[in-house]
Amino acid sequence: MFPEHVGFIMDGNGRWAKGRGLSRSDGHRAGTENIRNIIQTSKDLKIRYLSFYAFSTENFKRPLQEVRFLMNLLIEFFNKELPELNKEGARIHILGDVSLFSAPVRFVLEKALETTKNNNEIHVCLALGYGGRAEILRAVNLLLEKETKHVDEKDFKDLLYTAGMPDPDLIIRTSGEHRISNFLLFQMAYSELYFTQVLWPDFDKDQYLIALEDFSSRKRRFGGVDDE
Numbered sequence: 001m002f003p004e005h006v007g008f009i010m011d012g013n014g015r016w017a018k019g020r021g022l023s024r025s026d027g028h029r030a031g032t033e034n035i036r037n038i039i040q041t042s043k044d045l046k047i048r049y050l051s052f053y054a055f056s057t058e059n060f061k062r063p064l065q066e067v068r069f070l071m072n073l074l075i076e077f078f079n080k081e082l083p084e085l086n087k088e089g090a091r092i093h094i095l096g097d098v099s100l101f102s103a104p105v106r107f108v109l110e111k112a113l114e115t116t117k118n119n120n121e122i123h124v125c126l127a128l129g130y131g132g133r134a135e136i137l138r139a140v141n142l143l144l145e146k147e148t149k150h151v152d153e154k155d156f157k158d159l160l161y162t163a164g165m166p167d168p169d170l171i172i173r174t175s176g177e178h179r180i181s182n183f184l185l186f187q188m189a190y191s192e193l194y195f196t197q198v199l200w201p202d203f204d205k206d207q208y209l210i211a212l213e214d215f216s217s218r219k220r221r222f223g224g225v226d227d228e
Ligand code: FPP
Pocket: 010, 011, 012, 013, 014, 015, 016, 028, 029, 031, 032, 053, 054, 055, 059, 070, 071, 073, 074, 077, 200
C-alpha cells in the first residue's frame, strides 16, 4: 500500500557538501535537484500529495548570505522547473506566511500558484516561512476574529494551510536527526515516521522505495485495534 501524502524534512544538505569539500550552497543546490527527482518518482508511483519542508520560520536565523542563497535558489527552481511541473499536471501549494519573503520571491510563488491552479495530477506543497505552531495559532486567531463559539476538527483543518488535503500518511526525515522540528504538527497526529541516516541530496529513488516499502509493512491503527 502506497501513501497518499508524503512529507519530507529535507535535512543534511550542509553535511553532504562538507563531506565532499564543497560549500553549503552546493549542498542546497544538490538538495533542490533532489526535490525534482522525488516529485517525478512520486508521480510515477501515483502518490498524489507531497509536502517539502523547504524553509522554516526559524531558517531566517541562518547567516544572511545563506538565506539570500536559498531565496535565489527558490527563484531559480521555479524559473527552471515551472513549465515542466505544469506540463506534468503538478499543482503547487505554499504552506506558510509568504509575506515574510521579498517581492521577487513572492512574485515567482504567486506565478507558480496561478499557473498550476487547475492542475490535479499531483499536489506539491512547499513549506516556506512555515512553522507548525504558528500555523495553529493563525487558525485560532482567525476563529477569534470570527467570534466562533464552537469548532470541530473539520472546521479547524479548513483554516490550516493544508485545507482540503489529506493528512500526511508518512513523514520522512533524512540525515539521522530524530525530530519533527515544527513541521505539520496538527496534520501528523497519525502519520508514520521514517528516519534515515541518508543525507537529503543522497535520498534517491532507491532510498525512497526502501522508505515506501517500510511504510507498507506497517500496521496503522489510528488509535483502534487491528482487524482480525
Ligand atoms: C537542511 O539542510 C535543509 C534546509 C535548510 C532546507 C532544505 C532546503 C532545500 C532542499 C533547498 C530547497 C529550498 C529552497 C528554498 C529552494 P541543512 O543546511 O540543515 O544541512 P546540515 O544540517 O547538514 O547543515
